[in-house]
Amino acid sequence: MKKVLSVLMILVFIFAGSAFAMEIKFAHVVNEKDAFQVAAVKFKELVEKRTQGALTVTIFPNAKLGDERTLLERMKMGIVDAGIITSGPIINFVPSFGVIDLPFLFRDPKHAYKVLDGGIGQKLMADLESQGWKGLAFGERGFRNLTNSKRPVNTPNDIKGLKIRVMQNPVYVDSFKALGANAVPMAWTEVLTALQQGTVDGQENPLNVIMAFKLYETQKYLSITRHAYAPAPIIMSMSTWKKLTPAQQGIVKKAAQEAAEYERAWDNRMEAGWLKELKAKGMVVATPDLKLFRKAVKPVYDQYTPKYGKGLIESIQNTK
Known part of the structure; x- marks a missing residue:
């Protein structure tokens, strides 16, 4: 009892x-x-x-x-x-x-x-x-990739001059500036209209977002850059x-x-299927060598290491 x-x-x-x-x-x-x-x-x-x-x-x-x-x-x-x-x-x-x-x-x-x-x-x-x-x-939001309506992007030189929507986040803004883009911080709620009207040339997001929001309708070119992971x-x-x-x-x-x-x-589980479907929808997919991209964003690390600490950054990088 x-x-x-x-x-x-x-x-x-x-x-x-x-x-x-x-x-x-x-x-x-x-x-x-x-x-x-x-x-x-x-x-x-x-x-x-x-x-x-x-x-x-x-x-x-x-x-x-x-x-x-x-x-x-x-x-x-x-x-x-x-x-x-x-x-x-x-x-x-x-x-x-x-x-x-x-x-x-x-x-x-x-x-x-x-x-x-x-x-x-x-x-x-x-x-x-x-x-x-x-x-x-x-x-998870996921690993982010670059899309645009103008041209294939295989090197940082291909990004130069493109108006790329990024999140309202200074690290993202500075990263895309380092790659040569005209980085445009913008809330997601404004992005679809901006892409349709050509206010921006491109954006960066995981494949899930590109698929779910049918970005292939306004964005012909996709580069698998995986330039940032967004939790x-x-x-x-x-x-x-x-x-x-x-x-x-x-x-x-x-x-x-x-x-x-x-x-x-x-x-x-879904990512490979999304990529296959985006290709079927007509997107031109590039898989660039990322060495040049990593080299191009080195100034971003030089800028932010004093703020976040070399020890913390290396601790993240060295986690196995």
């Missing part, structure tokens, strides 16, 4: 308030074909199942609650509860995040996951708390986090990590 009562007390503790379910508004800026939606749906499934409905998750895709910078600001204010955000805009609030935006920093997905799921990544997550956010897990932190408003019981916090954090790992695996 005592054991039964103990179990009942634990369940009451975990699911306190289940008669009055708490809704978590979970937002992202891309469409339902994107990997962010894959992560969001998995997070919703796990949280609702493991709290037996005490927490419900409502997903708001397509920037319905704002662009990424707006989502970050609204999470800070507690207007938006949670979301999956490309890491790029975070540097504007938490400067330490810029270190992971350095060009050609990560060798491959496994390298990125080892860094982000380890001590370096957890320190970055802790830095988010100064802005009123709780970092839950590192999902996508799953973040919760600290005010929402504090409303959860300790047990619910544990469930939410574990669900976020599992959703992130599920999304990463989905990305990796």
